[in-house]
Amino acid sequence: MRALSKLVVFGVGLIGGSFSLALKRADAVSEAVGIGRDEANLEIARRVGIAQRTYTIAQPWQHELGDAALVLLAVPVGQMAGVFAQIAPHLGRETVVTDAGSTKRDVILAARAALARTLPRFVPAHPIAGTEHSGAGAAFESLYDGRNVILTPLAETHEDAVALVEACWAACGAHVSRLDAARHDALFAAVSHLPHALAFALVGALAARPDRDEYFRYAAGGFRDFTRLAASHPEMWRDICLANRDALRAELADYGAELARIDLLLERADGSALAAYFAAARDARAAWLATHSTDGDV
Amino acid sequence: MRALSKLVVFGVGLIGGSFSLALKRADAVSEAVGIGRDEANLEIARRVGIAQRTYTIAQPWQHELGDAALVLLAVPVGQMAGVFAQIAPHLGRETVVTDAGSTKRDVILAARAALARTLPRFVPAHPIAGTEHSGAGAAFESLYDGRNVILTPLAETHEDAVALVEACWAACGAHVSRLDAARHDALFAAVSHLPHALAFALVGALAARPDRDEYFRYAAGGFRDFTRLAASHPEMWRDICLANRDALRAELADYGAELARIDLLLERADGSALAAYFAAARDARAAWLATHSTDGDV
Numbered sequence: 027m028r029a030l031s032k033l034v035v036f037g038v039g040l041i042g043g044s045f046s047l048a049l050k051r052a053d054a055v056s057e058a059v060g061i062g063r064d065e066a067n068l069e070i071a072r073r074v075g076i077a078q079r080t081y082t083i084a085q086p087w088q089h090e091l092g093d094a095a096l097v098l099l100a101v102p103v104g105q106m107a108g109v110f111a112q113i114a115p116h117l118g119r120e121t122v123v124t125d126a127g128s129t130k131r132d133v134i135l136a137a138r139a140a141l142a143r144t145l146p147r148f149v150p151a152h153p154i155a156g157t158e159h160s161g162a163g164a165a166f167e168s169l170y171d172g173r174n175v176i177l178t179p180l181a182e183t184h185e186d187a188v189a190l191v192e193a194c195w196a197a198c199g200a201h202v203s204r205l206d207a208a209r210h211d212a213l214f215a216a217v218s219h220l221p222h223a224l225a226f227a228l229v230g231a232l233a234a235r236p237d238r239d240e241y242f243r244y245a246a247g248g249f250r251d252f253t254r255l256a257a258s259h260p261e262m263w264r265d266i267c268l269a270n271r272d273a274l275r276a277e278l279a280d281y282g283a284e285l286a287r288i289d290l291l292l293e294r295a296d297g298s299a300l301a302a303y304f305a306a307a308r309d310a311r312a313a314w315l316a317t318h319s320t321d322g323d324v
Numbered sequence: 325m326r327a328l329s330k331l332v333v334f335g336v337g338l339i340g341g342s343f344s345l346a347l348k349r350a351d352a353v354s355e356a357v358g359i360g361r362d363e364a365n366l367e368i369a370r371r372v373g374i375a376q377r378t379y380t381i382a383q384p385w386q387h388e389l390g391d392a393a394l395v396l397l398a399v400p401v402g403q404m405a406g407v408f409a410q411i412a413p414h415l416g417r418e419t420v421v422t423d424a425g426s427t428k429r430d431v432i433l434a435a436r437a438a439l440a441r442t443l444p445r446f447v448p449a450h451p452i453a454g455t456e457h458s459g460a461g462a463a464f465e466s467l468y469d470g471r472n473v474i475l476t477p478l479a480e481t482h483e484d485a486v487a488l489v490e491a492c493w494a495a496c497g498a499h500v501s502r503l504d505a506a507r508h509d510a511l512f513a514a515v516s517h518l519p520h521a522l523a524f525a526l527v528g529a530l531a532a533r534p535d536r537d538e539y540f541r542y543a544a545g546g547f548r549d550f551t552r553l554a555a556s557h558p559e560m561w562r563d564i565c566l567a568n569r570d571a572l573r574a575e576l577a578d579y580g581a582e583l584a585r586i587d588l589l590l591e592r593a594d595g596s597a598l599a600a601y602f603a604a605a606r607d608a609r610a611a612w613l614a615t616h617s618t619d620g621d622v
Contacts, residue, residue: 104595154544174542216530217543221550223586224522226605231582232514233608242612244472245515246452251549252519256609260602264595271590278587282580284529288521289576292569297402297562304558307524310531311554314540 027193030055030095034087036109038062038071038080040157041126042100043165046076048198051167059090060162071162083112091116096194099125104265106133110140117141122187123148128214130178130207132269149191150178150207152214153200158257171199178207215273220281222263223274225255325491328353328393332385334407336360336369336378338455339424340398341463344374346496349465357388358460369460381410389414394492397423402563404431408438415439420485421446426512428476428505430567447489448476448505450512451498456555469497476505513571518579520561521572523553 033049035042038060049055060077062068068080081087091097091113099109106127117123123144127133130150137148155173157164175195179188188204195202205213232241267274291300331347333340336358347353358375360366366378379385389395389411397407404425415421421442425431428448435446453471455462473493477486490500503511530539565572589598 154542174544176542213539213542216539217547221526221547223583224526225550226602227579227582227586228519228522229605229609230601231579233604238608241511241514242608242616244452244474244511245612245616246472248553249515249519250613251552252523253609254549255546256602256605258602258606260599260606263602264599267590267598268593268595271593275587275590278583278590281525281529282583284525285521285576285580288525289573292565292573292576295566295569297566300565301558301562303528304524304554304556304561306531307527307554308556308558310536310540311527311551314543315548318540318543 027054027190027197029053030194032057032059032090032094032096034059034061034090034094034097035077036061036097036099036113037101037105038068038076038162039100040160040164040169041153041155042098043071043074043076043162044155044167044169045098045100045126045153045194045198047074047165047167048170049194050075052197052199054194054197059087059094061087061090067162071165074162074165076162076165088116091121092118094118094121096190097121097123099123099127102262102265103127103129103133103269104261107136107140110136114140114142114144117144117147121147122190124151124191126151126153127269128152128218128266129269130210134178134180134207145180146182146184147187148180149183149187150180151191151195152176152178152210153195155200158254160259168199170195173200175200175202176210177202177204178210179204180207211270211273212276215270215277219266219270219274220277222255222258223267223278224281225253226263229253229256325352325488325495327351328492330355330357330388330392330394332357332359332388332392332395333375334359334395334397334411335399335403336366336374336460336463337398338458338462338467339451339453340396341369341372341374341460342453342465342467343396343398343424343451343492343496345372345463345465346468347492348373350495352492352495357385357392359385359388365460369463372460372463374460374463386414389419390416392416392419394488395419395421397421397425400560400563401425401427401431401567402559405434405438408434412438412440412442415442415445419445420488422449422489424449424451425567426450426516426564427567428508432476432478432505443478444480444482445485446478447481447485448478449489449493450474450476450508451493453498456552458557466497468493471498473498473500474508475500475502476508477502478505509568509571510574513568513575517564517568517572518575520553520556521565521576522579523551524561527551527554 033055046058058077060071060080071077125133153175155169192202331353344356356375358369358378369375423431451473453467493500
């Protein structure tokens with residue numbers, strides 16, 4: 027790809043910061059500007075080379091957008107609508123806009139409401155990567171190596187805008203694919219949002235007990251792995267769960283029915299059906315791991 | 325402790341094999357005998373030094389029990405009753421019996437039914453350790469270093485029998501504590517058996533879908549950690565779930581109520597309550613990790 031003349035990143039954290047660092051590693055960007063809420067974090071972003079200029083959201087950053095080749099929104103999905111509204115009047119004629127949100131229908135809805143004539147140059151995207159850490163100091167250039175990035179273009183999205191975003195993510199080392207936005211949200215409700223909710227619920231159920239210390243005392247490695255997702259950022263996951271709540275509630279209902287099936291096997295003390303159920307799950311997971319072992323986080 | 329003159333292990337796998345190796349490392353056992361179902365596994369047990377003599381369960385091993393200082397039952401909990409019945413007539417007057425089962429009330433029930441006069445020398449135990457591997461070849465002498473072992477003695481258990489088993493596990497490097505058996509089963513239903521059932525259920529629910537390949541395709545690191553427990557041995561977990569099914573069913577019901585609470589917050593789109601719920605769970609987990617980071621598996 028031809029190097030981007032200018033990248034502007036809203037939300038200079040792990041995701042947005044690593045995107046900029048990965049593009050710089052590939053010599054795929056000339057100039058990077060970072061905009062965020064916290065000056066201390068922006069200072070780190072400048073120091074580690076994520077951006078040469080930064081602005082807090084309250085400072086005048088609007089003049090940076092007119093000649094930007096690409097604007098990335100890497101803020102929590104609950105803040106996307108506000109950022110779209112703020113940037114819309116200032117985007118250049120050639121500027122492509124993309125995002126890194128974990129849900130896609132709600133981000134598209136917000137973009138439709140705010141972007142108007144710029145909408146065909148908006149490319150919704152979801153990089154499947156992350157760590158438990160956040161902030162500019164947690165960003166690193168190899169975060170996206172070998173990870174999946176999913177684009178969910180609209181019917182009206184210009185193909186050259188999609189191609190640009192695709193080339194950027196490929197330059198970051200990622201595998202890029204495309205999905206329908208509603209299908210994306212349904213799939214991730216099942217494989218990501220539901221497991222997060224389940225992990226929060228398990229810890230939440232124990233933490234609410236008066237004798238919780240005794241439970242936690244005997245919790246061990248299996249519990250630690252199972253609940254690792256409950257270490258995730260509460261506000262980020264509130265946003266994701268609300269943004270995708272219809273799909274997540276459908277998955278919660280489906281999962282409840284699955285637990286009822288297991289409960290019935292326990293009630294009947296049906297050992298052979300229970301062992302067959304566990305074996306099928308183990309085998310399905312082993313088959314998945316055998317083909318997807320290089321996949322990334324969250 | 326004075327070294328055991330003779331240890332007899334029923335079930336020469338990861339748990340029983342590692343117990344023997346750990347005692348040998350501490351010079352705490354003179355002679356070790358292994359009894360199991362599979363001759364190939366027993367040959368490995370002899371080769372790696374778990375036992376100098378081995379017998380399949382069909383061979384005449386009964387004469388080895390009369391002068392045994394300690395007999396360890398490290399078989400799946402569903403097989404404990406059968407082993408108790410087979411060993412009861414052959415135990416020596418001084419022989420102490422213990423087990424390594426993950427559930428305790430059912431093992432105690434089986435011991436009560438079979439051991440009769442030997443019952444005061446039976447010490448129920450649960451080592452909180454394990455890996456995803458099994459068999460004699462997976463055993464290693466440091467498995468119990470720093471891990472918790474819980475003893476659940478009966479009212480009639482002789483204190484010197486408890487002291488012997490306690491000393492053995494301490495020699496293996498473990499931290500030993502005591503619990504009431506019913507309390508043990510309730511605690512482990514919540515922190516171990518429930519998470520296993522939840523992990524099996526999540527994989528099971530996805531694996532049953534006709535388009536499961538597409539779901540699994542986008543599952544990533546969070547899903548992998550969350551479902552690691554679904555890699556566990558199906559028959560072992562069938563036994564555990566059935567042995568502790570009343571406590572597990574109570575936990576399943578409680579967990580279902582917790583999911584209903586989350587669903588209600590989603591239905592109401594109550595973002596601040598959802599964020600507070602997630603934050604409380606994250607904080608509780610972080611506090612737990614800070615004080616229990618050395619705990620073991622399963």
